[in-house]
Amino acid sequence: MEVTLKKKTKSALSVAAIALFLVLVYLGDIMISPGSSWKMLITVIEKGSIYALVAASMNLLNGFTGLFSLGQAGFMLIGAYTYAIFTIPAASHDAVYQYFEGGVIKWSIVESLEGSLGVFGHYLGMLIPMLGAGLLVAVIAFLIGIPVLRLKSDYLAIATLGFAEILRAFFQWNTLGPVTNGSNVLRKYTTYGNAIFPVLISGICIAIILLLINSTYGRAFRAIRDDEIAAEAMGINLFKHKEISFVISSFFAGISGALLAMFQTTINATPFNTVMTYEILLIVVIGGIGSITGSVIGAFLFTAASEWWLRGLDAGKWLGISASFMRPGFRKVVFAVLIMLIVLFYSRGIMGDKEFSWDKFISGLKNLPANLKAWPSKRKAKAAARREARAANAAARSRAREAKASNEARKASGEALFTPLEVSDTVIVFDKEGK
Amino acid sequence: MLQTWLPYILAGIAVGGQYALIAIGYTMVYGILRLINFAHGDVFMWSGLIMVYLITVLPLWASVILVIIFAIVLGTTIEKVAYRPLRSAPRMSIMISAIGVSYLLQNFALYITGGLTKTYPEIGFLQKTVKIGSATTKMVTVITPVLTIVLVFLLVMLIKHTKIGMAMRAVSRDFETSSLMGIDINRVITVTFVIGCGLAAIGSVLYFSNYTGINPMSGAMPGLKAFVAAVFGGIGSVPGAVVGAFVIGICENLIKGAGWTTFSDAFTFVLLIVILMVKPTGLFGEKNIDKV
Numbered sequence: 001m002e003v004t005l006k007k008k009t010k011s012a013l014s015v016a017a018i019a020l021f022l023v024l025v026y027l028g029d030i031m032i033s034p035g036s037s038w039k040m041l042i043t044v045i046e047k048g049s050i051y052a053l054v055a056a057s058m059n060l061l062n063g064f065t066g067l068f069s070l071g072q073a074g075f076m077l078i079g080a081y082t083y084a085i086f087t088i089p090a091a092s093h094d095a096v097y098q099y100f101e102g103g104v105i106k107w108s109i110v111e112s113l114e115g116s117l118g119v120f121g122h123y124l125g126m127l128i129p130m131l132g133a134g135l136l137v138a139v140i141a142f143l144i145g146i147p148v149l150r151l152k153s154d155y156l157a158i159a160t161l162g163f164a165e166i167l168r169a170f171f172q173w174n175t176l177g178p179v180t181n182g183s184n185v186l187r188k189y190t191t192y193g194n195a196i197f198p199v200l201i202s203g204i205c206i207a208i209i210l211l212l213i214n215s216t217y218g219r220a221f222r223a224i225r226d227d228e229i230a231a232e233a234m235g236i237n238l239f240k241h242k243e244i245s246f247v248i249s250s251f252f253a254g255i256s257g258a259l260l261a262m263f264q265t266t267i268n269a270t271p272f273n274t275v276m277t278y279e280i281l282l283i284v285v286i287g288g289i290g291s292i293t294g295s296v297i298g299a300f301l302f303t304a305a306s307e308w309w310l311r312g313l314d315a316g317k318w319l320g321i322s323a324s325f326m327r328p329g330f331r332k333v334v335f336a337v338l339i340m341l342i343v344l345f346y347s348r349g350i351m352g353d354k355e356f357s358w359d360k361f362i363s364g365l366k367n368l369p370a371n372l373k374a375w376p377s378k379r380k381a382k383a384a385a386r387r388e389a390r391a392a393n394a395a396a397r398s399r400a401r402e403a404k405a406s407n408e409a410r411k412a413s414g415e416a417l418f419t420p421l422e423v424s425d426t427v428i429v430f431d432k433e434g435k
Numbered sequence: 436m437l438q439t440w441l442p443y444i445l446a447g448i449a450v451g452g453q454y455a456l457i458a459i460g461y462t463m464v465y466g467i468l469r470l471i472n473f474a475h476g477d478v479f480m481w482s483g484l485i486m487v488y489l490i491t492v493l494p495l496w497a498s499v500i501l502v503i504i505f506a507i508v509l510g511t512t513i514e515k516v517a518y519r520p521l522r523s524a525p526r527m528s529i530m531i532s533a534i535g536v537s538y539l540l541q542n543f544a545l546y547i548t549g550g551l552t553k554t555y556p557e558i559g560f561l562q563k564t565v566k567i568g569s570a571t572t573k574m575v576t577v578i579t580p581v582l583t584i585v586l587v588f589l590l591v592m593l594i595k596h597t598k599i600g601m602a603m604r605a606v607s608r609d610f611e612t613s614s615l616m617g618i619d620i621n622r623v624i625t626v627t628f629v630i631g632c633g634l635a636a637i638g639s640v641l642y643f644s645n646y647t648g649i650n651p652m653s654g655a656m657p658g659l660k661a662f663v664a665a666v667f668g669g670i671g672s673v674p675g676a677v678v679g680a681f682v683i684g685i686c687e688n689l690i691k692g693a694g695w696t697t698f699s700d701a702f703t704f705v706l707l708i709v710i711l712m713v714k715p716t717g718l719f720g721e722k723n724i725d726k727v
Contacts, residue, residue: 165704282538289527329546343535
């Protein structure tokens with residue numbers, strides 16, 4: 001049963017689902033008491049939405065434009081620092097920049113807007129540095145992109161990875177201490193109150209990415225991914241489109257960096273290393289390269305697994321099993337093995353390159369009982385097919401063995417295996433025509 | 436003038452030799468599989484880590500041999516498990532698989548060490564001080580470049596004059612044709628990994644005896660730098676990788692000597708971008724033309 005809904009119905013369904021989710025997140029954050037184990041769910045939603053945004057931005061580059069870039073952590077770092085530096089309240093500067101005599105920037109955008117505009121000013125004061133963080137990252141990405149985007153796939157990966165490392169060293173540079181606090185942590189900056197804030201912001205950003213992917217630019221990106229030379233022949237300016245994709249992707253990475261800074265409440269440049277980029281890349285792979293829906297699902301699964309479901313592996317007790325080898329760090333090993341299994345045996349990821357659609361969702365729901373009923377017989381059929389294939393394989397192998405043995409025997413008995421073609425002068429005569 | 440710079444140049448030559456031993460693994464694997472083996476730096480880190488544990492129960496010579504064997508087994512296993520099944524998959528998948536392996540190795544090291552920095556054992560004769568001109572330095576600084584050059588010479592001989600070396604050159608020139616010509620591709624790739632990982636293990640002994648500690652992230656930076664060295668020298672070329680590694684090692688230490696320690700790592704990547712812009716095939720690389 002295929003279902004096709006009207007466009008209006010679909011939009012209405014999407015709006016309703018998103019609104020319901022936002023209300024649930026908002027209420028959940030208020031209602032669940034801090035001590036409850038369900039508080040973890042809210043943490044997962046906050047962090048998952050932030051990772052969903054950065055994964056979607058990486059997917060725009062890797063999955064849709066075919067640029068294997070590994071600079072995401074570096075761009076998040078700039079975003080996080082930019083946001084934090086401009087929102088530390090004036091009174092806290094001396095405490096935060098204790099080694100740098102209170103730093104050079106002695107005011108906070110949030111405070112100065114709060115003074116004149118109240119609560120509205122407070123949120124505006126958070127949004128402006130966040131947008132500023134995104135724009136700064138975009139400008140830096142634009143500059144980095146000029147040399148880097150001319151490189152071929154593998155070199156691009158290494159060069160972007162290298163730039164991310166340079167950025168990390170730069171932000172920890174002691175000479176910049178009065179601005180970035182050197183290698184010390186930045187803290188006490190303004191953060192959000194309710195989990196709805198990161199969810200809403202990343203939701204809007206992901207929606208913009210989706211709109212971009214479905215626009216003419218998005219189609220040009222995909223053309224470049226599928227075949228650069230063909231795309232160029234069709235009149236697509238390769239460098240311009242790669243640069244657009246790179247800058248936009250970095251802009252959103254910067255925004256998610258700012259959100260991550262708010263989520264963590266303190267930031268330091270050290271964790272924004274290659275491992276972080278690898279994690280984001282693995283989220284994209286788990287979700288499916290070339291599917292924004294997949295990246296979002298992947299991000300939530302990844303954070304839920306690493307922050308919540310597999311926590312017990314570190315503490316020594318998980319699903320009722322307790323063992324001495326389950327000590328801190330074991331969770332990440334199990335996690336990495338799971339990821340390797342996905343990469344090796346399920347490389348299309350959860351969604352492949354497909355997006356979520358209400359049509360498929362509803363027809364899937366409708367067909368579910370029938371599919372469930374048909375499942376055992378389907379599995380039997382598959383198993384039978386596999387058995388048959390194996391038998392055929394074995395037969396072919398034994399035939400080949402026999403042929404080889406008989407050939408060897410004939411060779412041993414001195415029989416010529418090949419009859420050379422007739423040769424006249426230097427021209428080989430093919431026995432096709434004229435005979 | 437020379438008095439002040441000599442120690443940095445010597446240290447640079449030593450580090451360059453160690454990078455060279457890692458870079459050979461990158462350049463050979465890339466030459467044959469067209470794959471940046473992101474896990475190579477972690478194999479290097481793991482050989483260092485294993486040395487820390489082995490030296491507590493075994494004498495030095497036995498530990499060094501076992502470390503080399505361990506690195507070879509680890510490298511070939513990675514190739515068999517993570518790269519071979521994806522041989523016909525798109526190149527991005529193999530690269531992602533390599534990143535996954537790197538992530539796994541780092542996390543496993545994190546679990547084993549508990550996130551602590553392990554003290555690398557002191558190897559007596561490598562730590563002895565020697566005087567070169569006006570500079571005093573450790574024995575390892577002298578041994579590294581000599582050993583590197585000897586090993587590279589042997590490797591070049593192997594590649595030039597033996598049957599397996601010829602097979603390697605054929606495979607790196609054209610993967611498919613050489614398999615049609617009856618070369619056992621899998622064997623060639625295994626040998627490549629054996630050589631690369633063995634040299635990385637030797638490099639790890641030399642490299643880490645210069646530093647006091649080793650942690651799960653110690654392999655990442657030397658790995659990236661060695662890769663840049665391989666690109667600088669022309670990827671696929673063994674002498675090129677060695678020259679590139681020495682250039683990077685010396686420049687990096689001169690930058691440190693000038694008081695710009697923060698940017699000594701950054702220099703490597705600037706060099707990468709400059710070389711790729713100016714001469715994308717590297718110093719000794721062969722010209723490669725993409726066909727439609």
